Amino acid sequence: MPTTTTTTTTTTAATRRAPATTRARRRACATRAASEPRSRALFASDDRGIVLYDGVCNLCNGAVNFALRHDRDRARGSVRFAALQSSVGRALLVEAGRDADDISSIVYVEASGTAYAKSEAILRIGRDLLGAPFGGAARVAMWAVPRVVGDWVYDRVADNRYSILGRRDECRFGDDEDDDRFLA
Secondary structure (H helix, E strand, C coil), X not given: CCCXXXXXXXXXXXXXCCCHHHHHHHHHHCCCCCCCCHHXXXXXXXXXXXXXXXXXXXXXHHHHHHHHHCECCCCCCCEEXXXXXXXXXXXXXXXXXXXXXXXXXXXXXXXXXXXXXXXXXXXXXXXXXXXXXXHHHHHHHHHHCCHHHHHHHHHHHHHCHHHHHCECCCCCCCCCCCXXXXXX
8 A cells, every 4th residue: 555645844934935936036136146244335324224025015015105105204214125035135134133035024124233023123113214193103002012912913914915915026126206215
């Protein structure tokens, strides 16, 4: 009698990786390989934080659009953006101690080099970027919502983000109006 073997793979939030089709999109989004630590060069002449987001996720791109519209410093921009799949995003992920292929979470990198992920990243972006009433709400949530609860909610949304609003075929690198705020 033939023996059948069943293999079960368990995926946790810490080990989530992009599916094969997303890996192909990531390669299409990457513009050049990182050859040196990026954070020093990126923050040498510009102290704005950098938001790393999933460049093919429509929900994530909608959040970037929201942030651009509600930025308290619309003229200069409070933060810059880089797709997690871009060479800048991948290099900053590694410098933050994360896997370069990990697109499971938004990451906010401050000029000091400190990186925040998941709900803490969202709340710090809200605090640093958004004007009233959003910035104030983020400050209250940072104090009132335990990180474990915020991360649990974040993980539920992140795990289903493509089924919520779908995905793009290629990464967004900005538009004419905000092109200087997007890093590739």
